[in-house]
Amino acid sequence: MARSALIENATLLAEARVGGRRRRDDSFPPIAPGPGRSCGAGPLSVPRLACGAGSATIGGASISDFVPVPRYPATISSRLPQVGTTIFTVMSRLANECGAINLSQGFPDFSAADALFELVARHMRAGHNQYAPMAGAAPLREAIAAKVEELYGARYDPEAEITVTAGATQAIFTAVAAMVHPGDEVIVFEPVYDSYVPSIELNGGTARYARLRFPDYRPDWSEVRALVSPRTRMIIVNTPHNPSGTVWSAADMEELERITRDTGIVVVADEVYEHIVFDRNTRQCRHESAARYPALAERTFIVSSFGKTYHVTGWKIGYVLAPRELTTEFRKAHQYIVFAVNHPVQLALAEFVAQRERYLGLADFYQAKRDFFRAQLEGSRFRLLACAGTYFQLAGFEAIADEPDVAFAERLTREVGVAAIPVSVFYREPVDHKVIRFCFAKSENTLAAAGERLRRV
Numbered sequence: 001m002a003r004s005a006l007i008e009n010a011t012l013l014a015e016a017r018v019g020g021r022r023r024r025d026d027s028f029p030p031i032a033p034g035p036g037r038s039c040g041a042g043p044l045s046v047p048r049l050a051c052g053a054g055s056a057t058i059g060g061a062s063i064s065d066f067v068p069v070p071r072y073p074a075t076i077s078s079r080l081p082q083v084g085t086t087i088f089t090v091m092s093r094l095a096n097e098c099g100a101i102n103l104s105q106g107f108p109d110f111s112a113a114d115a116l117f118e119l120v121a122r123h124m125r126a127g128h129n130q131y132a133p134m135a136g137a138a139p140l141r142e143a144i145a146a147k148v149e150e151l152y153g154a155r156y157d158p159e160a161e162i163t164v165t166a167g168a169t170q171a172i173f174t175a176v177a178a179m180v181h182p183g184d185e186v187i188v189f190e191p192v193y194d195s196y197v198p199s200i201e202l203n204g205g206t207a208r209y210a211r212l213r214f215p216d217y218r219p220d221w222s223e224v225r226a227l228v229s230p231r232t233r234m235i236i237v238n239t240p241h242n243p244s245g246t247v248w249s250a251a252d253m254e255e256l257e258r259i260t261r262d263t264g265i266v267v268v269a270d271e272v273y274e275h276i277v278f279d280r281n282t283r284q285c286r287h288e289s290a291a292r293y294p295a296l297a298e299r300t301f302i303v304s305s306f307g308k309t310y311h312v313t314g315w316k317i318g319y320v321l322a323p324r325e326l327t328t329e330f331r332k333a334h335q336y337i338v339f340a341v342n343h344p345v346q347l348a349l350a351e352f353v354a355q356r357e358r359y360l361g362l363a364d365f366y367q368a369k370r371d372f373f374r375a376q377l378e379g380s381r382f383r384l385l386a387c388a389g390t391y392f393q394l395a396g397f398e399a400i401a402d403e404p405d406v407a408f409a410e411r412l413t414r415e416v417g418v419a420a421i422p423v424s425v426f427y428r429e430p431v432d433h434k435v436i437r438f439c440f441a442k443s444e445n446t447l448a449a450a451g452e453r454l455r456r457v
């Protein structure tokens, strides 16, 4: 693979910064004021009212002569100055441009069950097309309560403790918005899923970073303990973990329970891959939901996403479980951030959630894909890391190249035709272990075609 291609392409991935961790001066390029200048002409469109010529006038004067509104063109003081476009968008776009096999952004390339589509259509035709109740359609909340009780032995009251959200991203943002005050600290674990830190910073909080140890990506609880301060308001955890594919143990959850006991710290447990835990028979492991730990659950927002469970990431629908007092605060914010979520889809999911075999079979389904994909990479120069859950496989490429993972991922997309995610972007300051992430939520044909290309690298 030619190194020159890298240099030409360096700017493209310079655009991708996750959680605002890659620095660049993102200040808004000044636009020269002048007659007739269009508001949309710059790299970003700016509000029409405030835009120099052509803005609102009162008897020939500008409104800004009377009211101290900000004047544009001006420098926008960004709330997220170090954030660019997410790596998922950047890599999927690049994959499309290059016609590469897209194993970067996490989404299935196969269809969800027809029965689910039929249910949605039925509820649409039955006229359930107006606003759903703010907290979520009652049948769906009841179905979730029954499922969680059966799986984790915890009873959540559908009326007061379960809220349906527009996916996990919104749920996490809303939990942060509801709980974090300006100046509060929130502990996250690196490599950290890309939406957490912007959610914290947009709400005036400060992220504190605990590092998952390389290469097993286990938490170091003494480090977490050292990060706890009187300002710690929240800890965000994620198991099974994206991007590493690790699954937290009962001992991890007990540590979390101990650390937060008798404190005002709340926890957000991102459990969107709860049904994708592998090797349950051989390793005797299971998904350790925070719901299984009463002293932890009493301070925890548990977040799940139907997108992962039913192969419909584009539907953006999920839910939050939290004790009554936390749910009350959550809904105060939720009602103004999104108010309510797609109604016919909720009613369809209510019926689907009641069909246990749909989610109970998911781990075996993805384990077969994991094993198939790993077998494809046998004989390649990639070093496969352990994968205990999620639909992501990490691979070390140090035997292939010594370039930064961002450059390698870009070159792999352009020159080999397989797109992947460089793991360094999930760190505040890029930590480059020469590891990339492949998504194996794909048909066997896709995985075989990718494997064929990757074995040649």
Ligand code: PMP
Binding pocket: 106, 166, 167, 168, 169, 170, 193, 238, 241, 242, 270, 272, 304, 305, 306, 307, 313, 316, 317, 318
């Ligand atoms: N958390 C994690 C760990 C994820 O991987 C994802 C998306 N794959 C989300 C949250 C966001 O889920 P949703 O699409 O439901 O917003």
Ligand code: GLN
Binding pocket: 086, 088, 089, 104, 105, 106, 107, 242
């Ligand atoms: N969570 C998905 C992933 O990790 C991406 C979701 C998104 O594009 N925001 O690949």
